[in-house]
Amino acid sequence: MKHKLEYLLQQAVAALKTQGVLDGELVAPINLERARDSQHGDFATNLAMLLAKPAKTNPRQLAEKIIAEIPADKLISKIEIAGPGFINFFINPDSQFQIVKQIHAAGPEFGLSTIGAGKKVQVEFVSANPTGPLHVGHGRGAAYGSAVADLLQAVGFEVEREYYVNDAGRQMDILATSVWLRYLEECGEVLPFPCNGYRGEYVREIAFNLHKKSGNEYRRPVELVLEDIPADEHQGGDKEKHIDALIERAKTLLGPAQYQDVFRAGLDDILADIKDDLQAFGVSYQHWFSERLLMDNGSIQQALQRLDAAGYLYKQDGATWFASSRLGDEKDRVVIRDNGQSTYFASDIAYHMNKLDRGFDQIVNIWGADHHGYIPRVKAAMQALGADESKLKVLLVQFAVLYRGTEKVQMSTRSGEFVTLRQLRSEVGRDACRFFYVMRKSEQHMDFDLKLATSRSNENPVYYVQYAHARVCSVLRQLDEKGRERNLHLGMEHLNLLTEDQETALLTTLSKYSEVLERAAVQYEPHQLIHYLRELANQFHSYYNAHQFLVDDDKLCNARLNLICAIKQVLANALNLLKIHTPESM
């Protein structure tokens, strides 16, 4: 409907251009909005006000000329000029009723669009280090990322969801060493645990399973393990040196093959847990992309060679630097350390080169807001690789600050003090979790009060929306219990009986659905869909309280049933998109 009106406006502008009223070169921004106030009709445009100045006339006069050139269409019942020069469109009530038929015809497909057809988009999200279970901070990225991906798919994009697995690097060595030390404890050894190790209970479980499976195969005498290891922090030493020495010791005492076994025990177990957790949260991926793979197959070397060939690499202080400051970054960055090892950033350059090579039209990265300083250097790398940096869109998700009542909850994977996503899900339920996370704009700081979220109270708006769906189902059950049958055709014949205020408002809201979906997708803002759902549910509940659906008049009754079934369909379509259940009763 909106697209149709925009088209008609284009026609009018084109006509005025040929008449010479408007400059032929002028680009006319067609800006059509839903009117906020029903007195202003259904749609409004500020076109005349925008074009008045270049056309050297006043807005109201120009508006009259535009209206005169808008082709007649049965969609429109009236066009008015209002205020300083708004053009207001009043939609023919008969066309408003059509939405009920359209929804019925399209069913689960209703609202989908094709604006992204033929374009490939990759969405990378969560990508948490596999050093521990996902916590509630990751949950927000998971909910937001999957919602963005699902929305893009709904409007026609070919979407690939990817998780970048940071399975290389020092953090993983710390994890492997932590597992090994806990394993030695399982074997009956007594030894201090490094304060920089991963202290979470899950590490003990991994160690327990390893011991159960492999017995004492990886056991080494404690004296050898601790011999000449620098003091830990609480002993007055340096915790970094302490843990690094322990990693080296583990590698030497176990040898490459056995170290690899322990390493894999940790990685595989945690990754399996993360996959399972996300699956249960309604999040699926097409690819799990391994950083180790990138290192092993020479991609990093290739990427650096390309940067070098483009003249962006230089050596200084024994390290290799990428001159990112020439491309907008605030300073240059090391890609190969003086000890010969490549940095995390080098992996990331290779990773993004790989993404580019896979031919996506748009690459979307969803990062925690603490990584925002990273954006300029990655964009710089893309430019240096000769790519169009606007292909990359980085969306930041602010971390949720956790409270229990008024008390702030400290979170640290290292210390093992955190609330896992799994815990949150089991307490609050998946539906409330997802709804709650996606409700807010992603870059908005979020206070997540666990006490509130875990209390199964009706304060959580997900129930409000689900209740609307359940109520429609309940009405249909009542119909059946009263021994009546729904007559779809009769109802469609008499949609014009839907003239109550609530009915008119609902028809308008239903017709907005596909517009909302498109905007939410294109702007990467799933919260817009949530707000739409609340509005629709609100209008339905008002309607429910104001009018009886199962009235004696068969025509009116069936018209109303068709309307509420349309509401149910749209609620279900949106909720399914967000991977939230649609209960038939509550």
Place this chain on the structure above:
RNA sequence: GCGCUUGUAGCUCAGCUGGAUAGAGCAUCGGCCUUCUAAGCCGAGGGUCGCAGGUUCGAGUCCUGCCAAGCGUGCCA
């Protein structure tokens, strides 16, 4: 210090990219169940849109400068 993000009702947040009288939920107060589920509905109160300028027909939205909060500013990942 510099950079990014945020600042809207007592609290948590929307505000459709510059439009018409700034909106919800929670909380507070007052009403509505012998009729399709009261996890609901109806109504009331509550605002210097952080502050000060600027841009224009028109600013919560854009530009500048302050103020405040969070994050970042590693040869960590």
